Amino acid sequence: RITSVWFETDCSDLVDMTTNPMDWLTFATEIEVFQRLQEDFEDVRLSHILRSRNGRA
Known part of the structure; x- marks a missing residue:
C-alpha cells in the first residue's frame, strides 16, 4: 500500500496555490x-524545484 506521494x-505558482x-x-x-x-x-508533498532539475519539462 502506498501511503505517501511527493x-x-x-512552477512556483502551483506550490503557492496549495499553500494559499x-x-x-x-x-x-x-x-x-x-x-x-x-x-x-x-x-x-508538493515542492518547487529549479526548471533545470525538472527532466520531464
Missing part, C-alpha cells in the same frame, strides 16, 4: 482535487 514542480488557496480562487476546482488527494494518503 510531487515536484518547476484563497489567493487563487480561479483555480478552486484544481485546488479541491489536490485537497482530496491529500485525504487519500498519509503524506502528500
